Amino acid sequence: MPSPSSRAYTCECRDVKPVPAESRQALLVTAPGWNAVAATLERYERTGAGVPWLAVGERIPAVLGRNGLAWGRGLATPPLDGPVKEEGDGRSPAGVFRIRGAFGYAPAADVPWIRLPYRQATAGLKCVDDHASARYNRLVDTAVEPQTWSRHEEMLRKDDLYRLGAVIGHNDDPTVSGGGSCIFLHAWGGPDRGTAGCTAVALPRLEDILHWLDPALCPVLVQLVVEDRERLRTAWDLP
Numbered sequence: 001m002p003s004p005s006s007r008a009y010t011c012e013c014r015d016v017k018p019v020p021a022e023s024r025q026a027l028l029v030t031a032p033g034w035n036a037v038a039a040t041l042e043r044y045e046r047t048g049a050g051v052p053w054l055a056v057g058e059r060i061p062a063v064l065g066r067n068g069l070a071w072g073r074g075l076a077t078p079p080l081d082g083p084v085k086e087e088g089d090g091r092s093p094a095g096v097f098r099i100r101g102a103f104g105y106a107p108a109a110d111v112p113w114i115r116l117p118y119r120q121a122t123a124g125l126k127c128v129d130d131h132a133s134a135r136y137n138r139l140v141d142t143a144v145e146p147q148t149w150s151r152h153e154e155m156l157r158k159d160d161l162y163r164l165g166a167v168i169g170h171n172d173d174p175t176v177s178g179g180g181s182c183i184f185l186h187a188w189g190g191p192d193r194g195t196a197g198c199t200a201v202a203l204p205r206l207e208d209i210l211h212w213l214d215p216a217l218c219p220v221l222v223q224l225v226v227e228d229r230e231r232l233r234t235a236w237d238l239p
Contacts, residue, residue: 018076018096019237021049024217027099027185027209028239029199030226034082035068037194039223041201043212044239053239056212060205064092066194069225071095073171073179076236079228085171085180085197087131092199092223093183096236098169099219102210103139103184105156105163114210121162126152127182137171137181153182161187164206166213168199168221185209185221199223 019026024046031039043056070085071078072093078084085093101117103125108118119125124143128135133149140152155162165186171179180197188200199221201209213219222238232238 017235017237018074019220019222020075020218021237022218023220024048025213025219026053026239027219027221028229029062029064029221029223030229031064031069031224032226033068034070034225036225037063037066037068038191039064039199041199041205041209042239043209045217055239057208060201060209061191062199062201063188063191063194064199064223065197066090068092069094069223072097072183072223073176074098074169075220079232082225082228087129087178087180089180090194090197092195092197093168093170093180094223094225094228097183097221097223099185099213099221100167100169100172101215102164102166102213103155103162104165111164115214115216116166116210117215121155121157123156125155127155128152129181131178131181136177137175137179139167159189160203161189161200163187163203164210166210 026044028042039062041060041062044053046053067090070083070091072085072095074095074097076095102114103119124141128149130149130151165184168183170183184198187203
């Protein structure tokens with residue numbers, strides 16, 4: 001998904017490994033199995049390529065899609081084993097993904113501490129999940145652009161789930177029709193409530209994460225089942 005804001009920042013992340021050499025921050029989400037809803041999120045940082053990753057803060061409880069994980073479309077070429085993400089499957093994407101930006105209900109001036117490119121979730125802001133649309137997997141403001149699709153997600157919800165969030169770069173470079181859309185890190189509805197395919201944590205923990213994330217450090221989200229984390233740690237340059 002393109003950068004969600006005029007508060008722009010260009011991060012040149014180019015590398016043959018799934019985790020780019022330029023990345024200095026990583027969110028690592030680990031699940032006990034493909035169908036697990038409960039997971040653990042950890043923050044890591046490093047000072048340079050080849051330098052060991054160091055943990056930041058405590059482990060954070062997280063929830064995944066209501067049906068667990070499936071290999072998504074990001075920076076990594078998925079191994080042959082495991083399910084593959086599709087639109088509407090209720091699974092969060094596994095793999096390595098850029099963190100594109102942030103969004104929330106508040107005006108940008110009210111959240112100056114968010115350094116990621118930020119976009120306010122107004123009443124007109126939609127995320128298109130109609131896989132037949134040319135705007136599939138895009139944030140579109142219907143106050144500016146007329147609606148030409150049949151399905152979308154409201155970004156200004158009536159609950160707190162999108163009060164703050166981060167846009168995850170899944171299936172956006174290039175976008176594959178039906179490959180999954182509108183993937184975010186957002187506030188959870190509770191520790192036992194899975195999502196439609198996003199990753200979620202408690203709102204105070206989400207605020208901590210957004211305080212920490214710095215676009216200049218080319219942050220990535222890594223999501224894996226525990227056995228793949230161990231198996232791919234060296235090859236993928238994982239924390």
